[in-house]
Amino acid sequence: MQRVIVNGANGYVASHFINELLVNGYKVDALVRKTSNTTSEQRMKKTLTDINAQVDFKNLEVYNYSLLKKNFSLNPQQLAEIFSDDADFFHFAASLKFKSRDKEEIFKTNVDGTENSLKVFKNNPTTSSRFFYISTAYSCGKTSESFKEDFYRNEGIEHFRNYYEQSKRYAENQVKKYIESKKLNAHIIRLSQVVGNNKSGVTKTNYGIFDFIQKMQKFSARYPNEKIRVKINPDATQNLIPIDNVVDYLMELLNKKEIPVIFNFVGRNAVSNNEIARIVNTMLPVEVVQEQELEKKDLNKLERMIASGMSFTGVYTNTNLQFDTKNLEKTYSLNGNEITRESLHRMIEYFLKQNLKKTEEKVSP
Numbered sequence: 001m002q003r004v005i006v007n008g009a010n011g012y013v014a015s016h017f018i019n020e021l022l023v024n025g026y027k028v029d030a031l032v033r034k035t036s037n038t039t040s041e042q043r044m045k046k047t048l049t050d051i052n053a054q055v056d057f058k059n060l061e062v063y064n065y066s067l068l069k070k071n072f073s074l075n076p077q078q079l080a081e082i083f084s085d086d087a088d089f090f091h092f093a094a095s096l097k098f099k100s101r102d103k104e105e106i107f108k109t110n111v112d113g114t115e116n117s118l119k120v121f122k123n124n125p126t127t128s129s130r131f132f133y134i135s136t137a138y139s140c141g142k143t144s145e146s147f148k149e150d151f152y153r154n155e156g157i158e159h160f161r162n163y164y165e166q167s168k169r170y171a172e173n174q175v176k177k178y179i180e181s182k183k184l185n186a187h188i189i190r191l192s193q194v195v196g197n198n199k200s201g202v203t204k205t206n207y208g209i210f211d212f213i214q215k216m217q218k219f220s221a222r223y224p225n226e227k228i229r230v231k232i233n234p235d236a237t238q239n240l241i242p243i244d245n246v247v248d249y250l251m252e253l254l255n256k257k258e259i260p261v262i263f264n265f266v267g268r269n270a271v272s273n274n275e276i277a278r279i280v281n282t283m284l285p286v287e288v289v290q291e292q293e294l295e296k297k298d299l300n301k302l303e304r305m306i307a308s309g310m311s312f313t314g315v316y317t318n319t320n321l322q323f324d325t326k327n328l329e330k331t332y333s334l335n336g337n338e339i340t341r342e343s344l345h346r347m348i349e350y351f352l353k354q355n356l357k358k359t360e361e362k363v364s365p
Helices: 011-021 038-049 076-082 100-122 163-182 209-222 244-255 271-282 301-308 327-330 341-363
Strands: 003-007 027-032 058-065 087-091 130-136 186-191 192-194 225-229 240-242 263-267 286-290
Touching: 003 011, 011 027, 011 263, 027 192, 038 058, 087 100, 100 130, 100 163, 130 163, 163 186, 186 301, 192 209, 192 244, 209 225, 209 271, 209 301, 209 341, 225 244, 225 301, 240 327, 244 263, 263 327, 271 286, 271 341, 286 327
Parallel strands: 003 027, 003 087, 027 058, 087 130, 130 186, 186 263, 192 240, 225 286
Antiparallel strands: none
């Protein structure tokens, strides 16, 4: 039985990947941090049940771990169980924070945490195990060139939109160090903006464009039929990749032995901000007006409210990033499962309905 080890296992992409692994009979060791009132096993199983109510847990082992502690705070017996066979180790654990006040936490989790994972993996070797670091395509920073499936040197924060991007670049270079100096069998997988299921429309992430959409939904409920100007370049684009596409790529990766070091898992057809705004305007009682040159001093009170909530998404409203996908194309049987206007519409519709349902449940007696 093929074994897969996943840390940060209850995250959005990781949990969907694990669901597919279990459906296909893989043995999964999930490393999950417990909370003050929830065990790691409870957290993992609830996340998986939300994805698939019929999921079978017989091949799942869940371990409480600490990302930054020696040996993840696992005892020798647990380590021996996890690393008893050849396995593919996927490092998903990450901080998604981005503000300067959180810099220390971001770098501890994303850089020091990666270093510790590499140490744990290296110190518990098996013959043919592989280490996969899940990075972000936005480790490209503020580049105007095509972002190649290659390593780039560490740079100062002025070359990035936020500390999250910078920390992921630094973490990639930690992996590079282990590949070069310790001959580690390791690989980098860079994800662009992961959205919902392209086939079903089911969308359970509020990251990226869905963070913006969620804010507009809340706003329109309080101030219906308002016209809101936002500082967005309508011709700029967002690179979106469906969760089912990512999972398909990851599953196919497990059966490939000779693979490149770095993959850009990105959408091949970017989506314009104008298209996203058009869908929002048809589905919410609000009119989003995109103005690239809009200045803060010209905003009215309501527009300032929206602008203040776009501290993360706002820096991505004027991007037209280009990603090289040569390694992806030569390694995968690309299935054409790309975002379309229709599938994005289904995702946004599902997301809005689910948010509305949650709101109604909160206020119902």
